[in-house]
Amino acid sequence: MTRMTGGQALVKSITAHGVDTIFGLPGVQLDWFFNALHDEGNNIRVINSRHEQGVAYMAHGYAQSTGKVGAFAVVPGPGVLNTTAALSTSLAANVPVLCVTGQIPSGHIGRGHGQLHEIPDQLSILRGLTKWAERIDHPTDAPAKVAEAFRQLRTGRPQPVAVEMPLDQLAKSCDVDLQDAATAYARPPVDEDAVAAAAALLADAKTPMIFVGSGAVACGEAVEALAEMLQAPVIGNRTGRGILSNRHYLSLTQYASHSLWEKADVVLAVGSRLQQPRMNWGTDDGLKIIHLDIDPVEIQRIGGADVEIVGDAQDIMPALVDAVGKKAPARESRREELETLEGSVHAMLEDKLGPQMSWIKVLREGLDDDGIFVDELTQVGYVSRVAMPIYHPRTFLTSAYQGTLGCGLATAIGAKIAHPDRQVLSINGDGGFMYNVQELATAVKYNVPVVAVVFADGAFGNVRRMQQNLYDNRTIASDLTNPDFVAMAESFGCAAYRAESPDELAKTLPEAFKQSVPTVIEVPFPPTPDPWSVIIPPRNRPAR
DSSP: OEEEEHHHHHHHHHHHTTOOEEEEOOOGGGHHHHHHHHHHGGGSEEEOOSSHHHHHHHHHHHHHHHSSOEEEEEOTTHHHHTTHHHHHHHHHHTOOEEEEEEESOGGGTTSOOOOTTOOTTHHHHHHTTSSEEEEOOSGGGHHHHHHHHHHHHHSSSOOOEEEEEEHHHHHOEEEEOOOOOOSOOOOOOOOHHHHHHHHHHHHHOSSEEEEEOGGGTTOHHHHHHHHHHHTOOEEEOGGGTTSSOTTSTTEEOHHHHHHHHTTOSEEEEESOOOHHIIIIIOOOTTOEEEEEESOHHHHHHTSOOSEEEESOHHHHHHHHHHHHHTTOOOOOOOHHHHHHHHHHHHHHHHHHSHHHHHHHHHHHHHSOTTOEEEOOSSHHHHHHHHHSOOOSTTOEEOOGGGOOTTOHHHHHHHHHHHOTTSOEEEEEEHHHHTTSTTHHHHHHHTTOOOEEEEEEOSBOHHHHHHHHHHTTTOOOSOBOOOOOHHHHHHHHTOEEEEOOSHHHHHHHHHHHHHOSSOEEEEEEOOOOOOOHHHHSOOOOSOOO
């Protein structure tokens, strides 16, 4: 038992679980938490930003690029509300983020007295955006509540969690029994019967396919081994990209896989919702689906599966490789077939989406193989989902289905803080870039040399095109007035360039990555072809 404040109990409990970086903004309800952070000295690094949304996205980028817990701390009420877009992004993308927030004094909670930053039932808001959220009602509760938060973060499906602690309890001093942090957590046992059933289907399959999501990120070797054994193409959509390098002939982009879907007889989904193929491409009785996921709710969410395997892909995939290896006959290589298919898809993309493809080519060639690419809701970002080669897991950072405009820059800063020796490239539209442009100041302050490309078309371009094409040119509220992005970036202390063409960008990127300060590259961007028929291809099987 050691006498300490609630703030110290909270900070010491968090650091005991391995957190060495926290992104946060101080304020009166968190005074005693930040006092404790100060007293910890070098045990934890504190990164502050210019907006609460910024620190939450930085924690997201830190966690999504590493698999480690990303932590942020903000004041209650408007402070925590400012982080909700980022929390919803972490929830959608299965990213382990810890939200720490304050609360009004204990005796006033839920009474509507009009305390500073009081909102009705803050905890219910957090519970709607996280896997788990609780209040720490007393300093002695901090170690156990934090331990449970980390158990939730490190077991089952990784998603954000939150803890709140009232101002008076952060300040209160008492004897606290700090707990030793757990170093390992039990994983679900391997369901041998389900693995055997899946192996039987895969061994007999004529045209199998494998879809991987973020739940497969730690078992790339087993995915590759199974794919080669079955000569089954592997498709990673967004968070699953790079689990099997696009340099491998069995690694297909999303559009290429669409043409194979209509003839697939067995599909294995590993840590993936399989949402687009099931809901958009269609299923029928000729298709058997094997769904492997640590979250049983996900398996049932979209139509169920013929074989359900609940558990950790790190344990199940090696077992599945062994089981299939004992049953499956040797198969001829499909290299020529699949490389021809990818080549034809690439030619189609060049034909239909040539302008976007020309920029993607330059971005890929300018970024190291292990460089981290942070997409955004911009025309080049949309097409990158189906066209940009990715070579390593956790190098294509995305907001997943949440599609949170403005997440890119701050997410990239968090990723660069986590990986100071790797290139980090953020692509943005001018609309989204301005959501968090103030975080250039954060990147300058902490010497984070992230590179941000801003494709500036003077509009929320996707919205404007929809208004023009779908609603008889009823353009409204979609045009923008932009600053000079080069001058603005330089005023923050960034390096800045303007690239008028893909060739100019190709010359600029190497210089940008050499800079020791953040870099902004403005790209004046004309209208481009509509990408959505390619990104969301049509149904090619009847619905089951």
